[in-house]
Structure formats: structure tokens, C-alpha cells
Amino acid sequence: MKMNLNFSIYTSLLVSCLFSIASIHSQALAIKNSNLEGVNKKTGTFYWWANQAKKTGRATFSIETTDVNKGSTKALKVTVGKVGEKPWFVSTAFSNAFPVKQGEGYTVTFFAKRGPKGTGKLGLVFQSDVKGSFQNKQFRLSEEWQPYSHMFMVPNTSDKNQIKFWYLEEGTTYFIDDVTVLKE
Helix, strand or coil: CHHHHHHHHHHHHHHHHHHHHHHHHCEECCCCCCCCCCEECCCCEECCEEEEECCCCEEEEEEECCCCCCCCCCEEEEEEEECCCCHHHEEEEECCCEEECCCCEEEEEEEEEECCCCCCEEEEEEECCCCCCCEEEEEECCCCCEEEEEEEECCCCEEEEEEEEEECCCCCEEEEEEEEEEEC
16 A cells, blocks of 8 residues: 555656656747737737738638637637738738747647638748748638647748738638747
């Protein structure tokens, strides 16, 4: 009995140490309003997020309050009418840039889903002001809320890195919520 108790104590300590080590290596960046809950009452848009449908792109951006990720009260809803000539013509960007360091990995995780039409082709962009820093990962969203994640390795140090979502399919409705960035 005493041996089992000691084994349980040692096992608990080992597991606790492993979680502590993992949390040291991954650090969440302070991304303002990354959960997409704060809304500017004057503009009716999310604080720190900028939407665009430029040139030939057309989309409706709105705040969803019914069909949201578990534990959330709001989500970004985007219905794309026309993508436009370039993939970035219909997009959403986190407008408060954050610092990154060359050679470090940053994992972006977000929750998303699509409406019943289309395949939900979505681009996640990780880019700074430094030429050659552009990185893009494409996803196909399901009709159910799911987490999506990708780690980006940073080629250049910059204080002005951004996350962007590119909506790559016409006639599709996208829902985005709870964005996090972890420094690995």
C-alpha cells in the first residue's frame, strides 16, 4: 500500500513537471481581442480586426451571436459574394501588429466553420513588413466548429507581424472565432 502511494506521488510529480516544461516552451502572445468578443459600438466591428473587400471583391462582414464557438458569445461571420482577382481582395487582418524573432516558431490556432455551401477554402497568412516574410497555409473548413492550427517558422525579425484570413471561395459563408498565437 505504501509503495503504491509513493508511486502515485512520484507519478503526479513527474506529470506536473512535464506540463511545466511544456508551458515554458510555449508562450501565448498577448493578442488584443483575439477571442473576437470586444465590439466597437460606433462602427459595429470587432476591435483590432480590419475587414476588406477591395476592388472586384465583394463580401458582407458581420458579428454572429447565435452560431458561435462553444464558450463564446460572438464570432466573425463573412459571406463572400465575389472573391476578386487576387486572393487578398476579401480578407480580415489583425490590425495591431506584434513582434516576432527570426528562427522562432509561432503556432496560430483558431476556431472556424463554414456554412452549408462551398468547401470553405480559407487562407491563414502570417506576414510582417519585411520583404520575403509572407507565409500562407490553406484549410478546408467543415460545417462544424473545429480548431485549426499551423506553426510558422519566422524568416526575419520584425515588430510588425500580422495574422490575416483570406476568404478564397465565392458563395461561401465563413465563421471565425478564438484566435491564439503561441511562441514555441
